[in-house]
Amino acid sequence: MPFVHIFHGRDFNQERIEHLGDSVHRALMEAFDVPPDDMFQAFSVHTAGSQLRVTPAFLGIRHSADAVFVQITCAPGRTDERRRTLLAAIVAHAHAMADVNPEDVIINLVESSRENWSFGNDLAQLAA
Protein backbone atom coordinates (compact mmCIF):
# COMPACT_ATOMS: atom_id res chain seq x y z
CA MET A 1 0.00 0.00 0.00
CA PRO A 2 2.66 2.55 0.70
CA PHE A 3 3.66 4.57 -2.32
CA VAL A 4 7.33 5.52 -2.15
CA HIS A 5 8.64 8.45 -4.17
CA ILE A 6 12.41 8.84 -3.97
CA PHE A 7 14.19 11.97 -5.20
CA HIS A 8 17.91 11.39 -5.69
CA GLY A 9 20.99 12.95 -7.26
CA ARG A 10 22.91 12.34 -10.41
CA ASP A 11 25.39 9.89 -8.95
CA PHE A 12 22.96 7.06 -8.47
CA ASN A 13 23.33 4.40 -11.14
CA GLN A 14 20.64 1.82 -11.79
CA GLU A 15 22.02 -0.70 -9.30
CA ARG A 16 22.29 1.84 -6.51
CA ILE A 17 18.76 3.10 -7.19
CA GLU A 18 17.47 -0.44 -6.83
CA HIS A 19 19.39 -0.95 -3.62
CA LEU A 20 17.97 2.28 -2.30
CA GLY A 21 14.46 1.17 -3.20
CA ASP A 22 15.10 -2.21 -1.64
CA SER A 23 16.34 -0.62 1.58
CA VAL A 24 13.16 1.43 1.97
CA HIS A 25 10.99 -1.56 1.17
CA ARG A 26 12.83 -3.73 3.70
CA ALA A 27 12.30 -1.05 6.36
CA LEU A 28 8.58 -0.92 5.56
CA MET A 29 8.32 -4.69 5.87
CA GLU A 30 10.11 -4.70 9.21
CA ALA A 31 8.54 -1.67 10.86
CA PHE A 32 5.08 -1.50 9.29
CA ASP A 33 4.52 -5.19 8.44
CA VAL A 34 4.10 -4.28 4.78
CA PRO A 35 3.83 -7.50 2.73
CA PRO A 36 6.86 -8.25 0.51
CA ASP A 37 4.81 -7.97 -2.67
CA ASP A 38 3.28 -4.63 -1.69
CA MET A 39 5.90 -2.50 -3.47
CA PHE A 40 5.10 0.66 -5.44
CA GLN A 41 8.05 2.99 -5.96
CA ALA A 42 8.89 5.91 -8.21
CA PHE A 43 12.31 7.53 -8.56
CA SER A 44 13.06 11.06 -9.76
CA VAL A 45 16.65 11.80 -10.62
CA HIS A 46 18.51 15.09 -10.54
CA THR A 47 19.10 15.64 -14.28
CA ALA A 48 18.67 18.46 -16.73
CA GLY A 49 14.95 17.77 -16.42
CA SER A 50 14.63 18.05 -12.67
CA GLN A 51 16.69 19.04 -9.72
CA LEU A 52 16.94 18.89 -5.98
CA ARG A 53 17.88 21.74 -3.69
CA VAL A 54 18.73 20.60 -0.19
CA THR A 55 20.00 22.83 2.58
CA PRO A 56 23.72 22.24 3.29
CA ALA A 57 22.88 21.82 6.98
CA PHE A 58 19.75 21.89 9.15
CA LEU A 59 19.48 21.08 12.88
CA GLY A 60 23.22 20.48 12.83
CA ILE A 61 22.88 17.74 10.23
CA ARG A 62 24.92 18.19 7.05
CA HIS A 63 23.62 17.20 3.64
CA SER A 64 25.83 16.41 0.66
CA ALA A 65 25.11 16.27 -3.07
CA ASP A 66 24.23 12.64 -2.35
CA ALA A 67 21.19 13.55 -0.25
CA VAL A 68 18.00 11.66 -1.02
CA PHE A 69 14.45 12.63 -0.19
CA VAL A 70 12.10 9.73 0.53
CA GLN A 71 8.39 10.60 0.55
CA ILE A 72 6.12 7.74 1.56
CA THR A 73 2.35 7.91 1.27
CA CYS A 74 0.90 5.27 3.60
CA ALA A 75 -2.07 4.38 5.76
CA PRO A 76 -2.50 6.32 9.02
CA GLY A 77 -2.67 4.89 12.51
CA ARG A 78 0.82 3.61 13.22
CA THR A 79 2.10 4.51 16.68
CA ASP A 80 4.87 7.05 17.12
CA GLU A 81 7.15 4.21 18.15
CA ARG A 82 6.53 2.25 14.97
CA ARG A 83 7.07 5.34 12.90
CA ARG A 84 10.39 5.99 14.62
CA THR A 85 11.32 2.38 13.99
CA LEU A 86 10.57 2.85 10.32
CA LEU A 87 12.63 6.03 10.06
CA ALA A 88 15.58 4.37 11.81
CA ALA A 89 15.34 1.26 9.62
CA ILE A 90 15.28 3.28 6.40
CA VAL A 91 18.37 5.23 7.46
CA ALA A 92 20.22 2.08 8.52
CA HIS A 93 19.35 0.05 5.44
CA ALA A 94 20.01 2.90 3.00
CA HIS A 95 23.46 3.17 4.55
CA ALA A 96 24.19 -0.55 4.50
CA MET A 97 22.58 -1.40 1.18
CA ALA A 98 22.92 1.73 -0.98
CA ASP A 99 25.90 3.47 0.63
CA VAL A 100 23.96 6.63 1.50
CA ASN A 101 25.25 8.47 4.56
CA PRO A 102 22.74 8.55 7.42
CA GLU A 103 22.90 12.36 7.34
CA ASP A 104 21.76 12.31 3.72
CA VAL A 105 18.53 10.39 4.21
CA ILE A 106 15.59 12.79 4.53
CA ILE A 107 12.19 11.18 5.05
CA ASN A 108 8.60 12.33 5.12
CA LEU A 109 5.47 10.24 5.59
CA VAL A 110 2.11 11.42 4.26
CA GLU A 111 -0.80 9.50 5.72
CA SER A 112 -3.86 8.66 3.65
CA SER A 113 -6.73 6.48 4.85
CA ARG A 114 -7.39 2.97 3.57
CA GLU A 115 -10.47 4.08 1.61
CA ASN A 116 -8.17 6.19 -0.53
CA TRP A 117 -6.32 3.37 -2.28
CA SER A 118 -6.96 1.04 -5.16
CA PHE A 119 -4.61 -1.56 -6.59
CA GLY A 120 -6.48 -2.24 -9.80
CA ASN A 121 -9.61 -4.28 -10.54
CA ASP A 122 -11.56 -4.69 -7.35
CA LEU A 123 -11.53 -1.36 -5.66
CA ALA A 124 -10.53 0.12 -2.31
CA GLN A 125 -9.26 -3.35 -1.42
CA LEU A 126 -8.06 -2.36 2.03
CA ALA A 127 -11.10 -0.34 3.13
CA ALA A 128 -12.66 -1.62 6.34
Add this chain to the structure above:
Amino acid sequence: MPFVHIFHGRDFNQERIEHLGDSVHRALMEAFDVPPDDMFQAFSVHTAGSQLRVTPAFLGIRHSADAVFVQITCAPGRTDERRRTLLAAIVAHAHAMADVNPEDVIINLVESSRENWSFGNDLAQLAA
Protein backbone atom coordinates in the same frame (compact mmCIF):
# COMPACT_ATOMS: atom_id res chain seq x y z
CA MET B 1 -8.97 21.66 -7.32
CA PRO B 2 -7.68 18.16 -7.46
CA PHE B 3 -4.05 17.88 -8.46
CA VAL B 4 -3.41 14.72 -10.43
CA HIS B 5 0.11 13.31 -10.68
CA ILE B 6 0.36 10.33 -12.99
CA PHE B 7 3.44 8.09 -13.13
CA HIS B 8 3.54 5.96 -16.27
CA GLY B 9 5.84 3.75 -18.29
CA ARG B 10 7.84 4.24 -21.44
CA ASP B 11 5.19 2.96 -23.80
CA PHE B 12 2.86 5.90 -23.44
CA ASN B 13 3.04 8.26 -26.39
CA GLN B 14 1.69 11.79 -26.22
CA GLU B 15 -1.78 10.83 -27.39
CA ARG B 16 -2.13 8.01 -24.90
CA ILE B 17 -0.91 10.24 -22.09
CA GLU B 18 -3.61 12.75 -22.93
CA HIS B 19 -6.25 10.06 -23.07
CA LEU B 20 -5.10 8.81 -19.69
CA GLY B 21 -5.30 12.32 -18.26
CA ASP B 22 -8.72 12.79 -19.84
CA SER B 23 -9.97 9.53 -18.36
CA VAL B 24 -8.98 10.59 -14.83
CA HIS B 25 -10.49 14.03 -15.31
CA ARG B 26 -13.74 12.57 -16.60
CA ALA B 27 -13.93 10.30 -13.54
CA LEU B 28 -13.38 13.30 -11.25
CA MET B 29 -16.16 15.22 -12.98
CA GLU B 30 -18.59 12.30 -12.69
CA ALA B 31 -17.82 11.10 -9.18
CA PHE B 32 -16.65 14.25 -7.39
CA ASP B 33 -18.52 16.92 -9.40
CA VAL B 34 -15.23 18.56 -10.32
CA PRO B 35 -15.89 21.37 -12.84
CA PRO B 36 -14.64 20.64 -16.38
CA ASP B 37 -12.18 23.53 -16.26
CA ASP B 38 -10.71 22.47 -12.93
CA MET B 39 -7.87 20.40 -14.42
CA PHE B 40 -4.32 20.35 -13.04
CA GLN B 41 -2.27 17.34 -14.07
CA ALA B 42 1.40 16.37 -14.09
CA PHE B 43 2.87 13.31 -15.77
CA SER B 44 6.15 11.59 -14.93
CA VAL B 45 7.40 9.09 -17.45
CA HIS B 46 9.65 6.10 -16.89
CA THR B 47 12.80 7.27 -18.72
CA ALA B 48 16.49 7.41 -17.99
CA GLY B 49 15.60 10.25 -15.64
CA SER B 50 13.03 8.47 -13.53
CA GLN B 51 11.60 5.03 -13.08
CA LEU B 52 8.76 3.08 -11.60
CA ARG B 53 9.03 -0.14 -9.66
CA VAL B 54 5.72 -1.90 -9.26
CA THR B 55 5.22 -5.28 -7.65
CA PRO B 56 4.43 -7.99 -10.24
CA ALA B 57 1.37 -8.98 -8.16
CA PHE B 58 -0.29 -7.86 -4.94
CA LEU B 59 -3.60 -9.07 -3.47
CA GLY B 60 -3.82 -11.44 -6.44
CA ILE B 61 -3.76 -8.54 -8.90
CA ARG B 62 -1.03 -8.68 -11.54
CA HIS B 63 0.78 -5.59 -12.75
CA SER B 64 2.52 -5.31 -16.11
CA ALA B 65 5.15 -2.89 -17.42
CA ASP B 66 2.15 -0.82 -18.45
CA ALA B 67 1.10 -0.11 -14.86
CA VAL B 68 0.28 3.49 -14.01
CA PHE B 69 0.20 5.13 -10.62
CA VAL B 70 -2.36 7.91 -10.23
CA GLN B 71 -1.93 10.10 -7.15
CA ILE B 72 -4.70 12.67 -6.66
CA THR B 73 -4.50 15.42 -4.06
CA CYS B 74 -8.05 16.64 -3.40
CA ALA B 75 -10.36 18.16 -0.81
CA PRO B 76 -11.47 15.90 2.06
CA GLY B 77 -15.01 15.01 3.01
CA ARG B 78 -16.27 12.83 0.18
CA THR B 79 -18.18 9.78 1.39
CA ASP B 80 -16.71 6.30 1.04
CA GLU B 81 -19.30 5.59 -1.61
CA ARG B 82 -18.29 8.56 -3.73
CA ARG B 83 -14.65 7.65 -3.38
CA ARG B 84 -15.38 4.10 -4.55
CA THR B 85 -17.32 5.55 -7.46
CA LEU B 86 -14.30 7.66 -8.37
CA LEU B 87 -11.91 4.71 -8.20
CA ALA B 88 -14.19 2.57 -10.36
CA ALA B 89 -14.68 5.36 -12.89
CA ILE B 90 -10.95 5.97 -13.25
CA VAL B 91 -10.31 2.27 -13.84
CA ALA B 92 -13.15 2.00 -16.38
CA HIS B 93 -12.27 5.15 -18.29
CA ALA B 94 -8.53 4.44 -18.34
CA HIS B 95 -9.36 1.09 -19.89
CA ALA B 96 -11.80 2.45 -22.46
CA MET B 97 -9.98 5.65 -23.33
CA ALA B 98 -6.28 4.89 -22.85
CA ASP B 99 -6.18 1.11 -23.24
CA VAL B 100 -4.76 0.49 -19.76
CA ASN B 101 -5.73 -2.85 -18.24
CA PRO B 102 -7.88 -2.49 -15.11
CA GLU B 103 -5.25 -4.46 -13.18
CA ASP B 104 -2.66 -1.86 -14.09
CA VAL B 105 -4.43 1.19 -12.67
CA ILE B 106 -3.15 1.94 -9.16
CA ILE B 107 -4.74 4.91 -7.41
CA ASN B 108 -4.13 6.87 -4.24
CA LEU B 109 -6.02 9.92 -2.97
CA VAL B 110 -4.36 12.37 -0.59
CA GLU B 111 -6.84 14.72 1.07
CA SER B 112 -5.99 18.32 1.81
CA SER B 113 -8.43 20.88 3.18
CA ARG B 114 -9.87 23.73 1.13
CA GLU B 115 -7.79 26.34 2.96
CA ASN B 116 -4.70 24.67 1.51
CA TRP B 117 -5.24 25.62 -2.12
CA SER B 118 -4.71 28.66 -4.28
CA PHE B 119 -5.31 28.99 -8.00
CA GLY B 120 -3.47 32.24 -8.56
CA ASN B 121 -4.40 35.84 -7.84
CA ASP B 122 -7.08 35.86 -5.19
CA LEU B 123 -6.10 33.35 -2.62
CA ALA B 124 -7.56 30.26 -0.99
CA GLN B 125 -10.52 30.66 -3.33
CA LEU B 126 -12.35 27.60 -2.04
CA ALA B 127 -11.91 28.22 1.69
CA ALA B 128 -15.19 28.44 3.59
Add this chain to the structure above:
Amino acid sequence: MPFVHIFHGRDFNQERIEHLGDSVHRALMEAFDVPPDDMFQAFSVHTAGSQLRVTPAFLGIRHSADAVFVQITCAPGRTDERRRTLLAAIVAHAHAMADVNPEDVIINLVESSRENWSFGNDLAQLAA
Protein backbone atom coordinates in the same frame (compact mmCIF):
# COMPACT_ATOMS: atom_id res chain seq x y z
CA MET C 1 10.69 20.87 7.40
CA PRO C 2 8.50 21.76 4.50
CA PHE C 3 9.18 19.79 1.36
CA VAL C 4 8.52 21.86 -1.74
CA HIS C 5 7.88 20.18 -5.08
CA ILE C 6 7.60 22.62 -7.95
CA PHE C 7 6.31 21.61 -11.38
CA HIS C 8 7.17 24.14 -14.06
CA GLY C 9 7.27 24.59 -17.82
CA ARG C 10 9.99 24.45 -20.40
CA ASP C 11 10.80 28.14 -20.36
CA PHE C 12 12.41 28.18 -16.95
CA ASN C 13 16.18 28.30 -17.16
CA GLN C 14 18.39 27.43 -14.23
CA GLU C 15 18.50 30.97 -12.86
CA ARG C 16 14.75 31.41 -12.99
CA ILE C 17 14.21 28.03 -11.33
CA GLU C 18 16.43 29.13 -8.47
CA HIS C 19 14.62 32.43 -8.15
CA LEU C 20 11.33 30.58 -8.08
CA GLY C 21 12.64 28.27 -5.36
CA ASP C 22 13.98 31.26 -3.45
CA SER C 23 10.64 33.04 -3.65
CA VAL C 24 8.79 30.09 -2.14
CA HIS C 25 11.42 29.68 0.57
CA ARG C 26 11.25 33.37 1.45
CA ALA C 27 7.46 33.14 1.76
CA LEU C 28 7.80 30.13 4.07
CA MET C 29 10.28 32.01 6.26
CA GLU C 30 8.01 35.04 6.49
CA ALA C 31 4.64 33.37 6.92
CA PHE C 32 5.48 30.09 8.65
CA ASP C 33 8.69 31.08 10.50
CA VAL C 34 10.58 28.36 8.66
CA PRO C 35 14.31 28.66 9.49
CA PRO C 36 16.49 29.87 6.58
CA ASP C 37 18.45 26.62 6.50
CA ASP C 38 15.33 24.44 6.43
CA MET C 39 15.14 24.18 2.64
CA PHE C 40 14.21 21.01 0.76
CA GLN C 41 13.02 21.54 -2.79
CA ALA C 42 12.53 19.42 -5.89
CA PHE C 43 11.75 20.72 -9.37
CA SER C 44 10.09 18.81 -12.20
CA VAL C 45 10.31 20.38 -15.61
CA HIS C 46 7.96 20.04 -18.54
CA THR C 47 10.18 18.12 -20.99
CA ALA C 48 9.85 15.10 -23.21
CA GLY C 49 10.03 13.10 -19.99
CA SER C 50 7.18 14.76 -18.14
CA GLN C 51 4.47 17.28 -18.78
CA LEU C 52 1.99 19.54 -17.14
CA ARG C 53 -1.61 20.02 -18.19
CA VAL C 54 -3.20 23.07 -16.64
CA THR C 55 -6.68 24.34 -17.40
CA PRO C 56 -6.64 27.52 -19.52
CA ALA C 57 -8.94 29.17 -16.98
CA PHE C 58 -10.62 28.22 -13.70
CA LEU C 59 -12.65 30.47 -11.38
CA GLY C 60 -12.06 33.25 -13.88
CA ILE C 61 -8.29 32.98 -13.48
CA ARG C 62 -6.33 32.40 -16.68
CA HIS C 63 -3.28 30.15 -16.82
CA SER C 64 -0.55 30.41 -19.43
CA ALA C 65 2.12 27.97 -20.57
CA ASP C 66 4.18 29.58 -17.80
CA ALA C 67 1.96 28.22 -15.02
CA VAL C 68 3.74 26.60 -12.09
CA PHE C 69 2.33 24.18 -9.57
CA VAL C 70 3.83 24.43 -6.09
CA GLN C 71 3.05 21.52 -3.77
CA ILE C 72 4.31 21.97 -0.21
CA THR C 73 4.25 19.20 2.35
CA CYS C 74 4.46 20.80 5.79
CA ALA C 75 3.48 20.41 9.42
CA PRO C 76 -0.19 20.94 10.31
CA GLY C 77 -1.61 23.46 12.74
CA ARG C 78 -1.05 26.82 11.11
CA THR C 79 -4.07 29.12 11.35
CA ASP C 80 -6.09 29.96 8.26
CA GLU C 81 -4.71 33.48 8.46
CA ARG C 82 -1.11 32.31 8.39
CA ARG C 83 -1.85 30.00 5.51
CA ARG C 84 -3.41 32.85 3.54
CA THR C 85 -0.36 34.94 4.34
CA LEU C 86 1.85 32.18 2.95
CA LEU C 87 -0.17 31.85 -0.24
CA ALA C 88 -0.10 35.62 -0.81
CA ALA C 89 3.63 35.81 -0.12
CA ILE C 90 4.44 33.01 -2.56
CA VAL C 91 2.42 34.68 -5.29
CA ALA C 92 3.99 38.09 -4.63
CA HIS C 93 7.56 36.83 -4.41
CA ALA C 94 7.25 34.53 -7.44
CA HIS C 95 6.11 37.56 -9.40
CA ALA C 96 8.83 39.88 -8.14
CA MET C 97 11.71 37.41 -8.06
CA ALA C 98 10.97 34.92 -10.86
CA ASP C 99 8.71 36.93 -13.17
CA VAL C 100 5.78 34.52 -12.87
CA ASN C 101 2.38 36.13 -13.31
CA PRO C 102 0.22 35.97 -10.17
CA GLU C 103 -2.43 34.12 -12.19
CA ASP C 104 0.08 31.41 -13.00
CA VAL C 105 1.02 30.44 -9.44
CA ILE C 106 -1.02 27.44 -8.31
CA ILE C 107 -0.36 26.24 -4.77
CA ASN C 108 -1.36 23.28 -2.64
CA LEU C 109 -0.32 22.49 0.91
CA VAL C 110 -0.35 18.91 2.20
CA GLU C 111 -0.10 18.70 5.97
CA SER C 112 1.83 15.92 7.68
CA SER C 113 2.43 15.74 11.43
CA ARG C 114 5.81 16.34 13.03
CA GLU C 115 6.29 12.66 13.85
CA ASN C 116 6.35 11.99 10.13
CA TRP C 117 9.65 13.68 9.34
CA SER C 118 13.31 12.84 9.63
CA PHE C 119 16.25 14.93 8.50
CA GLY C 120 18.91 12.26 8.73
CA ASN C 121 20.78 10.78 11.67
CA ASP C 122 18.74 11.40 14.76
CA LEU C 123 15.19 10.69 13.91
CA ALA C 124 11.83 12.47 14.03
CA GLN C 125 13.73 15.54 15.22
CA LEU C 126 10.68 17.73 15.42
CA ALA C 127 8.35 15.28 17.18
CA ALA C 128 6.97 16.59 20.46
